[in-house]
Amino acid sequence: MRTIFSILYIPISATLDERVSIGLIMSDGKHHFFKYSHSKLQAIKGLLSNESYLILKTYLKSLEKDIKSTGENTDCLFSIDIASKAKWVNHSYISYLSKYSNNLIQFSEPKFIDVALSNDTYRRVFEKYIFEYDEHVHLEDDASSVYQNIKAKLYPKITGKVNIDRILTSDDFANLFAPVEVNFIGVNGVPVAGQVFDFEKRHYNLENDISRFISLTKAIELSGQKEGKYFVLGREPQTKPTDKNHIMWAQIRDAKFLDFVDIDEVGIVEEYIEKNQVTPFFEEPTE
Known part of the structure; x- marks a missing residue:
């Protein structure tokens, strides 16, 4: 042939x-x-x-x-x-x-x-x-150390209990006007989702990423699923408290509708998913 x-x-x-x-x-x-x-x-x-x-x-x-x-x-x-x-x-x-x-x-x-x-x-x-052949799949293209840390420590513990690395669109939630990428999403009577953020990245990009994640929480709420559990995973930026990224990190940490978890404490997420018997939000296609 x-x-x-x-x-x-x-x-x-x-x-x-x-x-x-x-x-x-x-x-x-x-x-x-x-x-x-x-x-x-x-x-x-x-x-x-x-x-x-x-x-x-x-x-x-x-x-x-x-x-x-x-x-x-x-x-x-x-x-x-x-x-x-x-x-x-x-x-x-x-x-x-x-x-x-x-x-x-x-x-x-x-x-x-x-x-x-x-x-x-x-x-x-x-x-x-095309390019040099890469033998490995990078689920997150920026391959940041923050993401790789989560991927290594948390993913093996929650795989099968939530959907991993999912890009959500208006096909998933009608009031989601732009695609949003989440690292995991599940449900236990209320929606459970989490996203990794690199608080050291350029402020404009960080602000845009966080805005998208917040827009997701609002779109889920408008779909009738309120009181969700939304995790923000990351690390405190090594900058002055007056720096824009540090201020944003502090606001996220103190927000009542978000749960900030340091990447060295991801056991908190694992424990929540296990204790509350969280299951995948979306049905995964069978192979």
Whole structure:
């Protein structure tokens, strides 16, 4: 079988026709492979609006879910048999996408390559056209030490009891007007959600991230689910008390509708979820 490949691009400037290669689809008609570069996505994050970035990441993750691993592949490499739901991965449809998908993601016209499709083949093509091949999945693109701390200490304790690393939209809550990313969300009669914040980051970005999380709590409340439990996880910034970020941290710490938890005390969250028998807010798709 002949192998086709298509490169996914993110347009940066329509005026200058600038774009960045971000992902690669390959198919031999029986198996499909897909991966995108988390490192490159993070590198251009500052060139995109927060809303565009979250929509873009949601789209790329949806491709990962649609082209899931069914064999022994390396991390972040996804393949699936043609009999599954990913039947859209074919020359004619990708060619159609290359002509009409020109928003946040662009597909290149699919090309044939005279090689057998395998993990090794895919990796070589990926590194030629996209970026250095990353063996690991970074669930949080900024890979901050704060997030990695939570991921290592808390996630193994709460996985299966809550939804992990979920991007929420108006499809989930009608009054949510922009996508919001949460690190975990569950329910125990009342909604339970938590988000990690790096209080050392640029103030504008921190303020925007916190505003989005607060907008989520209000959207959940407007949906009829009041008195939720909302955790903010982070660390006190090493700045003067008069610094904007430190003031914001203090306001979060003292807020009555939020529960601030230092990343060295995440056992508080684990204990709450365990004691209150919290379950995932959303039903997870079965494999």
